[in-house]
Amino acid sequence: MDSGTPGELVQLLTPEGERVHHPDYDIDVSAEELQSIYRDLALVRRIDLEATALQRQGELGLWASLLGQEAAQVGSGRALHPDDYAFPTYREHGVAFTRDVDPLQLLALFRGVSNGGWDPNEKNFALYTIVIGNQCLHAVGYAMGMTFDRRRAHADSTDAVIAYFGDGASSQGDVNEAFIFAASFDAPVVFFCQNNQWAISEPLEKQTKIPLYRRAAGFGFPGVRVDGNDVLAVLAVTRKHLADARAGLGPSLIEAFTYRMGAHTTSDDPTRYRLASDLENWKLKDPIERVRAYLWRQGLADQAYFDGVEAEAETLAVRLREGCRSMPDPSPDSMFTGTYAEPYPLVDAERAEFAHYLESFAAPAEGGH
Amino acid sequence: MDSGTPGELVQLLTPEGERVHHPDYDIDVSAEELQSIYRDLALVRRIDLEATALQRQGELGLWASLLGQEAAQVGSGRALHPDDYAFPTYREHGVAFTRDVDPLQLLALFRGVSNGGWDPNEKNFALYTIVIGNQCLHAVGYAMGMTFDRRRAHADSTDAVIAYFGDGASSQGDVNEAFIFAASFDAPVVFFCQNNQWAISEPLEKQTKIPLYRRAAGFGFPGVRVDGNDVLAVLAVTRKHLADARAGLGPSLIEAFTYRMGAHTTSDDPTRYRLASDLENWKLKDPIERVRAYLWRQGLADQAYFDGVEAEAETLAVRLREGCRSMPDPSPDSMFTGTYAEPYPLVDAERAEFAHYLESFAAPAEGGH
């Protein structure tokens, strides 16, 4: 497999925490911003660890860990403006965090309390999409709508959309059709592929023999590969491509080169299909460690700062544990209320019948549930 | 729209009938072969004209004309070996001709007598596929099977597959998934896109803003654009890419740049969406005229030869007209026999009931059909 030439990878912060520069993508980050980025990364990782633990304790049915992908998600999520819109897969907990979605709502989904959780149009963050690739078309449609709105308002520029998907998803018809529609309509959308090297047990080579970012050229728009474990590079590259989208330059594709450090989900057993040594290599490229090293060595944050973040993470963890454990189950009645926006006789009848049926158990009677 | 640089188009015979040379693709064609090519082109055009006429006379429900695409089809079809396998759309009458499919069987389909017509495995020519793009995946699967067979036989090389599709089809998920599977499995398949500039009323720009052959690079395999009205170039390019496929080099994409000179089908009215002047330009690039000019000017064929082909075409036309008009309708019973290969009680019962029902009309009774 052609894994791309080294120069292809945009990097601004090396795994060792050295700041490097790039001719096309650069960024000025203040100490405060960098601290805030570090905080996001640390909190997001903590959310993920807590969720994994809650799943082990039986509090969640499943969890899809983002371990290792924090920078790709926080970097790209932070590049968004409030009015931009993000379309996630099921693993974008870090992006959710940057969109101000309460992590408890993510837990609610994986606990089986809800199939959604937040109001998408309040957060400008679509619901998690589990069917691989579907959301990329929604993203393009949404972006087309932004263009129509802009033209109606005779405005110069517009907001933008970001569509998340995985390396495995790049093989789905929907994702490729999304590329086609986006190109055809010059939609202001950034396709953000987190290439974490695996689609469950299948390595990247099953999906493609050339670097994924090059797919874009075949559809007539730019593609770029960024070090997905480098939050600064991800931030810079995403900002730039969002800006291009806003300016009417149409879609582009960002491939964030990263690694899924955990199992696919808590149901998965990666020892069946991959080598521990790969993981060891990627550990050296940890997305958080390098920011910490940089902050520390440049004197941009002191121990008190790191301790503060740690304490905040602890508080958050407690809130998540308690919030998760005390989360009430939805009422059976709620099954019936969401299906249609307008009255639908059969559902109304089933609802009434089922309420009646449940009551028959509540009544003091022989037999029972 | 970026319509490609002039040098991108492989051409071996100019519209004026001049033989030109190309560094990567060349070909040696004997006078006999060229005569035979001319004959194919002429007969295929005649088939098409007859079919269009038969549709106007009410003998066919519909006809999808290949007018203008004779060279793309005859050139690529003639590049196939007998054991190669071709997967057509609904317009590949010229390819069908090179696969020795009786044109009457094409007429049977458009007459509504059959949904298929020939035995695909006898002709190594799949049935016409109407759902846009579906056949590209079949082609890849078939090619994968060839690879498996080759490896089982410990053979060095294999046969190859050609998958036909249109410029509009290039937007379908299935076609792009076919690219992905073909690349992933190094399938010996040549994707042959007849870019006739139109998908019914939609111009190429709706589907893509860059030349279609470049799509291939995004998936990691070679793509080339050939003058689709130049039968020699099409033959040379297709031969070369089939040879590569046979040799284990995996898939490739050929974009045959051509023009749909007629309506999309006999149901279509192109005056609603395109200019007559475009047609005039493309008439100058007629795929048959240039071969005739070359044969004539080089003294490779004389008037007697052309007259002979004309006479053959006339004989064929008579056979088609008569064959089409006298084609019997299938029996109602045949509706029931093809659905399943093994017995299926409900269909058997419906078959018996319907036969009984039909008999009730045959019997001398009051009322009637």
Next chain:
Amino acid sequence: MADATTPKGPEKVTLARALNMGLRRAMEDDDHVVLLGEDIGKLGGVFRITDALQKDFGEDRVIDTPLAESGIVGTAVGLAMRGYRPVVEIQFDGFVYPAFDQIVSQVAKMHARSRGDLAMPMVIRIPFGGGIGAVEHHSESPEAYFAHTAGLRVVTPSNPVDGYWMIQQAIRCADPVVFLEPKRRYWEKAELDVTAAPAPLFEARVVRPGRDLTLACYGPMVRTCLDAAAAAAAEGREIEVIDLRTLSPLDFDAVCASVERTGRLVVAHEATTFLGMGAELAARVTERCFYSLQAPVLRVGGFHTPYPPSRLEEHYLPDLDRVLDAVDRALEY
């Protein structure tokens, strides 16, 4: 071809024209209504249902898309999220299946998934059914796939007047509506009064009263069933014909009210009977009217075979005689 203004007085129009007029009026009434599909712009669609709309409303509201049905429906989902009311045209019934995933997994489920935060006011127009002498995949009756899918609504007009009103009502509906257009009836005419008050969208209609037997049908079969009822009347049998109009929800109240009176029900459709709409009607009506039914509910429909080559379609499609054959059998009980 079409004029740009909605005519005011009653006028004889075809179903195709009525749909075109209804779309136009819906677009005038709400500027967030946008149309998406293949060849719906300059061409006006292969059946001309969107004739002249792009010229009058522009390319941002009548959108020729790339050739990919999943793409069309998937982007329509995004447009709906952005506040538009997309009306999608699928060129022929047999080409809706590439979009099946988006329809079943996204369009149908989005409202429930978001617990009502996101509505999906989308209309998916599909010319459906056979009888026009077409090649394969152009004569399918996919209604049961959609009606079985919770979260969707499915309606079908049988005549120009319903076509005009129902398309507007479907567009105004907050839920996704699969709108099936009986393509072999596109060219049939009726007088259309655009100032009249329309019937509710989700109700069936008795189109011919009768007391001996109820004949339920929809879309392209309504004409056939009315003809059958007329023929039966000549022989003294009074058949009540119900145009179901809505397949999801199904108007069981209307059908049951009729069956309570007639005691007999025949359901006719083009789709394969096995798990077709007739199955659900038979099951539910038998449950609700068990003691009123004097005969089992009989079904007339397509066979359990793919739609045949067009030279055989007259045998595949239930015609007047096959409907009457079932009526006779039901009356014999």
Next chain:
Amino acid sequence: MADATTPKGPEKVTLARALNMGLRRAMEDDDHVVLLGEDIGKLGGVFRITDALQKDFGEDRVIDTPLAESGIVGTAVGLAMRGYRPVVEIQFDGFVYPAFDQIVSQVAKMHARSRGDLAMPMVIRIPFGGGIGAVEHHSESPEAYFAHTAGLRVVTPSNPVDGYWMIQQAIRCADPVVFLEPKRRYWEKAELDVTAAPAPLFEARVVRPGRDLTLACYGPMVRTCLDAAAAAAAEGREIEVIDLRTLSPLDFDAVCASVERTGRLVVAHEATTFLGMGAELAARVTERCFYSLQAPVLRVGGFHTPYPPSRLEEHYLPDLDRVLDAVDRALEY
């Protein structure tokens, strides 16, 4: 984890293991049997149904594909044309829809289109149904979509013994078979004698005799219905339970024979009742057994809503009590 040889004597195995053994034996018997799917190689599938098969049969026979279901089924069509017998794994029920077009327009219709020249001996394996506490799209019951599609066959084993034989029979069938695996029963065990003679694939089976009422079910609901019948027996009601096993064709003869004796029929499934298998059974059985039925056919099934979040699934899935409730109602007529 699994051993490489098919064990010879009776052994207690899970449904998951029985399917694995059946696949192995089919692959041994016919070297043109190939498996395609996502994660079916090293991982052995997310449910381990293909465990160790790639190791033993190689990557050309157990094929991990790119992540695209239309691609999987579409290439399987080509492989079938080339003489292979592809067995496709769809990872979960909710992910079959991207392949719906290839299944409905190509797999189901190829034999008819070619008038028998091309058979489509393909098996499409789908773990289906709910009850495992999964997230959205992992608990669907899509059987009616496939059973309504002429050209397909649909079967579902309810237990390990059927799992072992039916998968082999499905693979030998010359027609395409949608093979639905009741995923919440994957871990239930039964004694499997691999030397016994299997029952025919396309026949239902009476799994518990009884004379008061017939209870028809399939796949995951068979266990539930047997439990319900046992509970009813304790109260003196003799329920005959029929495991349908095949949904297309449906074995009406078996169901009608039972109903002729019992006079009552309840059908239970997880899928939405509206146009679910119960609708077809109710319609056809009522037609055939009109004078024997003492009560309308009652259906117990999923509601007309998307499958709910898993914390509610115990309410959505018909359980013993809901089945008995319907039984009681049917007996009250």
